[in-house]
Amino acid sequence: MRIVYFLVQAALIGCLLSCDSKQNIAKAEPVAAVTTETPSTEKAVVYQVFTRLYGNTNDTNKPWGTAEENGVGKFSDFTDTALADIKSLGTTHVWYTGVPHHVLVRDYTAYGISNDDPDVVKGRAGSPYAVKDYYSVNPDLADNPAQRLEEFDALIARTHAHGMKVIIDIVPNHVARNYQSLGRPEGISDFGAHDDTSVTYARDNNFYYVVGEDFEVPTAVDYQPLGGEAHPLADGKFDESPAKWTGNGARAPQPDINDWYETVKVNYGVKPDGSYDFARLPAHLRGAHWRQHAAFWVDKDVPDSWRKFYDITQFWLARGVDGFRYDMAEMVPVEFWSYLNSAIKQTNPNAFILAEVYNPDEYRNYIQLGLMDYLYDKVELYDTLKAIIQGEAKPAAIIPIQARMQDIEHHMLHFLENHDEQRIASPEFAGDPFKALPAMVVSVTLSSSPTMIYFGQEVGEPGAQDAGFGKPSRTSIFDYVGVPNHQRWMNDGAFDGGQSTDDEKALRNYYKKLLNLSVSEPAFTGHYAEIHQWNLDQSTRYNEQLFSFVRWRAGQKILVVVNFSAQNSSVSLELPPAIANQWGPVISATDTLEHRPVSIEGQQLSLELAPYGSSIIHIKTER
Template structure:
């Protein structure tokens, strides 16, 4: 969801094991593959294949165009894979509330009074057992078209992630495709009670829902619509997705959604079994065994059914929207069930409170959390001149025990585009941020479609506003469209600078995906160079290494100043790398620049010369 305003308030807040010598009587030991860094390509599915360049504010899909599952051709997927991508997160796939008329296909209308934008919010899901009809060539075969996309993605060597939105669903939830025996959310609720443990929603008995109003906002930009009357039939009213208990929520609330009840009483207490002390150290199998005989709220069971449904269809993982608004006990229940079915499932959670990170990782059995509040926010502040690089070292130290779990990104559907005027300003200024985000930790790195060609998010979509590519409107994404080149996916319309940028991303990401050093050890080189002439708070350096690969990464965040200094390499690192006094060639893995590391009396010196916004990834 577009929750950047709400988040501001919330933000306050792991070598290969040595094997014993074999004897002839011992069976051969299983060889564990070298771990690969995961590279996630997030794509807003509705926008990816759209070639229409009209971009009329509040335009219909007929006016502005809409992308389809079939636009992800083998050629498109081959090019995405060529970036080093291991996983594609197809955003906005589950069937959410839309304004378009699909009654001829048996789909009920959605009321624009409770739909954000004309295309609708992908986080207001109305049917968890089917997909958005906008994305299909034939809405009647929309599920089969998505299943074919899953198969194509796998054939091209990548895994599939989709959203699960556990905290809230559309105000008008109605599944046409649910399996036999599955009941809709709220179908068996006792609506006379504000709270009941097995109700799926919270209610406001005796009060009907009222559509929020604002003098500054008109649904559909003021266009007429048969259902646009300021009314929506919901009696009694339900709590709104962000927790509002008002029958008439505020216009800034998530009024298009209702909050799901997980057995948290209105006073905040928990109405379900809690994990025993020490369970943060238990395996997912032990978590699964714990929940096997427990009585849990009905909403828990419904979402487990949903996850299992999509796993059966070949989905390889989930991104969980606003996961920290749901108790981590539920995540223990759900994620352990998922892992028992697919131990390799990729489970990513949107969590913004650093004080809760470890609960969701260790107790909730999440694989990865967004590293938004710390690394992302600090990098953004740095490029905007509001912070120095020193803080990156502090963050890395603070989260050393969970660094492998903290997914890095610089761009996604919620955030301002990296190349936008309110972030880096130009895609080139974002390059050192990308190098550090990618190589600083062993956690996955994620990019958002269009980021690799410098998409700045300038479009005025209607509900969506510039600097963010709208997720609520039918829009085209100009820089991405130039790379797409009318379905050729060859970058034929890109400028020279855009081609060079995409080449940079390709070099960096493909290297990271195969580098053993990036999945190995880390040492900060920033603090040891605090007194080095010409090395300041706009510079950053660190080392990564494995048994077979040794790297020194240096970045210049200053966009306008060329820097020239001698990086001091501590004696401890020289010892760990087993280097004797002498001179060693080191070569930049991105573009081939070669310099010499000089080791004398057990310490190292490395001459560095960086242009503005330049980085070197130097391999010994």
């Protein structure tokens, strides 16, 4: 949920993350104690699906269309055939986005579910980050909404049967304005049920309040709920008294239309002045094992919201979910993450914990203190690769990023698409998915970190639909809509590309080969050294639009070289002396990605790279 985040980040830091929030936490510098000396032996591939869109075969795509008009995908669309297809891409984890029951404009009162007010719903199908009931799932996704949890349980079982793990979203920073859980277990109360609404803040209140003022629906000249369609609840009013702080930290009773107005901010014991109302983490826990973090919290009294999310995550772990993706994790104090993630690891030590964090200065805090397994590498690698693709940066810009990340490189998940970002094939990004292939090769092979792809990326989906609330360049997460390129690959459930173009099939085959190489080759979880700058300085047949590096482990040595240019490139490059001396003389070189010839003369390798071409070269040496 990154949209408008950067517009409010400065204000939020001033409100809730003041200088006081940094005291008693050790400085976030790379330290030897947490540097992985032995690289990880596992590399993950996360396949993100927007669950309600994945199986939809309807191609109407009417702006603001209903589920009946535009169609909606179901849990049952993830058949054995579909899951085998996902697995064929080298996938280890499926992130089912939009599973927890969130607000939406569709009548499910027959199942005891209250109607949601369009004035505080984004789109018609609703934002997956405005969760209404953490103990249930989106009824849109079930063939029988009365059995929606059981249908999701069956999907978990099917996914596991295909050798993949299940990840779902948890959004601790905020919940829907009309949060109301029908499925909560006995003894668990709703968010805000016991709040003292006569005060702005109390430690065990779940929300912050604008005392004495009622909530007012935001207005905008160019926006109407449901595109202006008449609806009995779309009257510009929503009953909330007193008003709560909005999800992005806005404190006005009437948030701005660009605020996260459909959500309310959860209180974690952070006072309005930014000071903390809970125990702080001691410096010695930086980089410590999760068991030590768990022991620290045993005798601590924590705010009520902490306990609520403990209960929520334990509920999903008990149902077989294998991990969580945390939305806007840096808007929640790091101590909470230490508390929650150490509890999760006690239940499932192998749980996959991924967090959306955009401030590089906080990366090590959230990894070493907050116990996140993985963070989005958005601000550093993604933004740089996008700039290279768009001609706004040179490939050499990758070098300092990888150097800065060396102590935490395994923890920085790489991607070129997700539900928040522009589709590669959109005119606003690259306009052609093949232009991004060298960046994809770099993203996948540069480090031992996981790789994530977004469904449809592998067949060049451009996200061109004006779906209503969601606009072109991103596949809408707010509307009922079809995804044309993916639908052609899906081919009415055959998942064989029967309706795909030749280019779409070629692109998918490339992704399949690349991703499977990444999880099968030991070198990609081994050591790294860039050889780009040395070759740029030495060779006349090596140019600044190329990028190259080597990876090695346990007797396997790999050279990766990519061409970011639209021109053919005749490349000659050498292993720098430090690498050549360690590896010994080169005996043979085989390109396992494109199977193109690689000539060897001494330590010099020569090959031809097509426009946007790449080589993954296995090198055999005397040592």
